[in-house]
Amino acid sequence: MQIECCMTELQQALLIFAIGALVTLATVIMIARGHARWHGRDPYDDPNRAAGHD
């Protein structure tokens, strides 16, 4: 693979570690924002729709 020509084994592992951390962080942020969006609200009344924008 292309990646093997220019990176050591450790550099490849660190790159994958960083990507994993990024994907995990993005997932956590998405869930935290979603949870905050619906916290204490009627589960069917979307806050954005109530405010007049989707």
Added chain:
Amino acid sequence: MTDAPLLDAGIAWFLLVAFSVLWIALGVWWGKRGKGDADDYLLAGRNIGLALSTATLMASWVTGNTTLAAPEVGYTLGLWGMLGYALAGLGLFLFAPLAIRIKRLMPTARTSGDFVRLRYGRVCWAVFLLITMAYTLGFLITQGMGAGLLLQALSGFDYRLGMVSVIGVSTTYTLFGGMRGVVGTDFIQSLLIMALLVLVAVLGYGRISVDEVYGALAAEHPSRLNMLLPAGLLFAWNTGLFSMGEVFHNNIWWSRVFASRPSVVFRSFILGGLAWTTVPIVTGAIALMALATNLEVPQVNMVFPLITAQLLGSGGAIVVFIIIFASLTSTLDSLLAASADLIAEDVVAHWLRPGISDAQIRQAARLVVVGLGLLTMLLSWQYFTSMYQLLLFTGALVASTIWPIAMGLYWPQANRQAATAAMVLGSITGLLAYGLVAPYCAALVSAAVSAGVMGLGSHWNPERFEWRLLADR
């Protein structure tokens, strides 16, 4: 495999028969306490409290893989193995907020398939069912193989005798007890697992101190302490993302949400996650003792039984037998019950025979429990690969569901075509990464691709989903 079994055959037979009779008796007894309708059989009457809910989450998540594979990766990867495996607790922690949303949005639903069908339509639902069935079979096989290996290593039983016994016991009490029986036995099993693991760790580190273990590792196996170990770095986040994929999509966890009282759902996932996280850390720490004492380990996934038996003698082998037997049966019963629920509700009631009665759904679920039990025995007949390698393969599939499930619960813009494409492309790229890069990367690559497709697809072509469509299954 070890040459001589760790347990005397008579003791092994006694333990096998005693715990089999106990689980079946408890399961049947608990199963008789409900009203007997479909909601009671599939979801324990939707009235489980905090203690039972926490215990069943913890027991279901402590699998044969946790007790056999967590020490295996602790032994092969050292500290990263222990800590990386513990990141699988992320699945339970992050599902806690989703669980509240599910409980409020879908008060009458029964399965994760109900959500995908109503939220994203039948095409996405079909892809989802394929993914969850592939995962369920892979998971069932690893538990069946783990059962056979355990009894073979501990007692000298034939691999197939152990495998058939454990699957047979789980199938029997799940068949007669339904979810109520599963939750009740899970409570006893989780207490046994936690108490005995703490006992092993305390006795083990009473004999060999932490300083001695550290000194021996630093002198003879320094790579096991290296936090920049390439294999460890690859392993870490993959486990966390794999666990999210497993928990977010699988009906084991959705059925626990539907079965629990609304007031306990969030707390039980957090507490269950905390209780579970101690298990790979404790078993991984015990595996480090095997390295420190230069224990000969002919097969790495048997490191936990071997070191415990060496440290604690025949009493250690008895403790290991009980821990792993409880772990395997508590996971198998949950998988059988939740998969039967999913197949009866989604495949039979919503696809093959729409409009069937609740009593027929209950009967279909019972037939599926028996069918899945027999199928698991058949597929586990031959031991063919490392349990964890097989499970990593399914990680490529399940990690593709993380973003479609979570986004679909919170954001009306989450688009059904994007969700289908995210699952398909995530699974394909994950499987390619499994084969071309490393098995440890499969879930990570799948989740990354799926997240990108889901996010961009929903941004470019946002859906305007009406949440009330989820109110009635």
